[in-house]
Amino acid sequence: MKKTIKKTWMIASALTIGMAVLTPLQAGAASAEKTIEASVQKEQQIKGTIKDIFPYYGMNLKGQDGKNYFISFSNFSTEQLEKMSLVEGQEISVEGNVVENHNDFNTFEAYKKDLPKEVTKEDLTTLEKLFNEMKKIEKETNEGDYSVEEIEKKLEKWDKIYDEMYKIKKPYILANWQPQSFDEFIEEEYGFNESNIVIKENDKKQLKAIYEEWVKLEKSGDEEKANKKYEEFDKILKPYLDELYPPQTFEETLDGLESEIPAETLAKLKTIFENAREADKDGNKELSDKLWNEFDEILGQFYNPPTFEEYMADFNFEVSETDSKQLKQLYEEARALNKKEELDKEEGKWEEFHKILEPYFTANKKILISASKVTINGQEYLPQ
Numbered sequence: 001m002k003k004t005i006k007k008t009w010m011i012a013s014a015l016t017i018g019m020a021v022l023t024p025l026q027a028g029a030a031s032a033e034k035t036i037e038a039s040v041q042k043e044q045q046i047k048g049t050i051k052d053i054f055p056y057y058g059m060n061l062k063g064q065d066g067k068n069y070f071i072s073f074s075n076f077s078t079e080q081l082e083k084m085s086l087v088e089g090q091e092i093s094v095e096g097n098v099v100e101n102h103n104d105f106n107t108f109e110a111y112k113k114d115l116p117k118e119v120t121k122e123d124l125t126t127l128e129k130l131f132n133e134m135k136k137i138e139k140e141t142n143e144g145d146y147s148v149e150e151i152e153k154k155l156e157k158w159d160k161i162y163d164e165m166y167k168i169k170k171p172y173i174l175a176n177w178q179p180q181s182f183d184e185f186i187e188e189e190y191g192f193n194e195s196n197i198v199i200k201e202n203d204k205k206q207l208k209a210i211y212e213e214w215v216k217l218e219k220s221g222d223e224e225k226a227n228k229k230y231e232e233f234d235k236i237l238k239p240y241l242d243e244l245y246p247p248q249t250f251e252e253t254l255d256g257l258e259s260e261i262p263a264e265t266l267a268k269l270k271t272i273f274e275n276a277r278e279a280d281k282d283g284n285k286e287l288s289d290k291l292w293n294e295f296d297e298i299l300g301q302f303y304n305p306p307t308f309e310e311y312m313a314d315f316n317f318e319v320s321e322t323d324s325k326q327l328k329q330l331y332e333e334a335r336a337l338n339k340k341e342e343l344d345k346e347e348g349k350w351e352e353f354h355k356i357l358e359p360y361f362t363a364n365k366k367i368l369i370s371a372s373k374v375t376i377n378g379q380e381y382l383p384q
Contacts, residue, residue, distance in 0.1 A: 044369055046071075047093045053086050058105075060366070061094065068366040071096070074110035075372060075383040084374065084381060095373040103139065105370055108132070113383070116172040123168050130165050134158055170221065179215045182208040190241065197244045207236055247277070259302040269298055305335055315357075317364050323356050330356075 048063040056078060061069040071094050073081055086092075099105065108131045112124065119127075137158045141151055179185075186192045186207070192199065199207070210233045217226035250273045254261075261269070276291035308328045312319075319327065334349035374381045 043095075044098055044367070045093070045095045046369065047091070050086060050088050050090045050092055053088060056081055059086065061092070068364065069094075070102075070366045070368050072099075072102075072105040072368070072370045074105040074107070074370060075113070076374075076381065077113050077384055080381055080384065084376060086376075090376065093375040094369060094371050096369040096371040099368045099370050102368065103135075103142070104368070106135065106138075115169065116176045118175065119169070119172050123172075127165055127168055130161050134161050134165075137161075174219055174221065177219070179218075182211045185211060190237070191244060192240065197240050199240055203236055203240075207233060210236070250274070254299075257299075257302060259304055261302050265298065269295060272298070305338075308332065315360075317360055319357070319360060327353060327356055 046061065046063050046065075046069055048061045048065075048069065050059050051062050052060040056073060058070055058072045058074075061071050063069055108128045111131055112119075112127070115124075115127075137154050140146075141154050141158075146154070180188065186199075210229060214226055214229040214233060217229055250270050253273065254269075272291055272295045276288055276295060279285075279288035279291060308331045311331065312324075312327070330349050330353040334346050334353065337343075337346035337349060372383065
């Protein structure tokens with residue numbers, strides 16, 4: 001059974017920013033915003049081209065109407081999505097409802113679609129109650145003005161509810177779990193195959209035996225012993241993983257650095273780098289964090305910030321010539337204030353900078369669609 005990753009759906013705010021794919025403006029920002037607002041209806045049928053795919057979550061779509069969309073897969077099962085075999089550049093037709101933000105995709109109906117069918121009504125009721133509690137915490141955390149300590153307390157509560165839900169689900173998941181063979185597991189989960197790294201015969205036998213014991217412990221529900229067994233597995237496998245995925249060398253870490261580092265500082269950085277790596281090997285997290293923070297702090301002094309043109313190239317939209325001149329001046333002033341460590345004044349410049357950009361982001365904001373039907377090459381897919 002794959003290790004469970006927590007908080008896989010508590011990502012709405014990050015996705016709202018991180019997955020934005022913007023297009024060049026054809027008109028003024030304010031008028032474009034009004035056009036989008038006026039044209040959006042609750043029910044949508046869109047035809048367009050897939051621009052980006054976020055596996056099992058959704059995709060960015062460029063509509064034939066010229067608008068940008070984010071299409072959520074939340075109503076579809078993993079098996080259905082695998083059958084769709086989506087690829088970028090593919091023409092597709094989608095039907096679904098418009099939602100206001102990414103949080104709206106995370107419904108209990110979407111959550112339960114991948115639950116085993118054997119889950120009882122009683123357990124479903126409990127899961128729904130807990131799910132709604134998690135959603136409430138998520139909403140409060142994303143929308144409220146809380147201190148770091150308050151957010152940490154909310155996330156701790158979120159974790160406890162998650163664990164409670166997982167305890168309810170786990171027996172059903174284990175009952176339906178069909179473990180991979182050792183060879184399939186080692187290749188699919190870690191990337192080992194006969195053409196890259198050869199694992200010594202004795203180590204392979206030991207790994208296989210540990211894997212089979214781990215499977216039995218997982219199936220029995222003894223999570224504590226299963227985790228300890230998995231630690232044994234990882235310990236034997238680690239040297240082979242380091243060979244297959246070698247960590248960056250000190251020289252590779254500095255690759256792309258434009259500023260010249262004085263020899264004395266370079267020697268200090270190398271010592272910190274090597275000590276941090278040693279702390280990583282020893283599992284000394286506190287020392288590792290301290291050393292890597294020190295390394296980054298020193299190294300950060302020698303990175304040249306991108307030019308205004310390089311910075312703006314990350315945004316897939318164009319600004320007017322007048323705004324561009326203003327933005328460039330503010331950008332360069334902010335960078336100059338940063339060098340002088342006049343951080344309060346720098347923050348003011350960035351506020352002005354983003355105030356000019358805000359209408360462009362708003363005008364190019366994607367329409368969010370919760371898909372209820374997907375058609376590809378004449379093949380229709382409906383939520384099961």
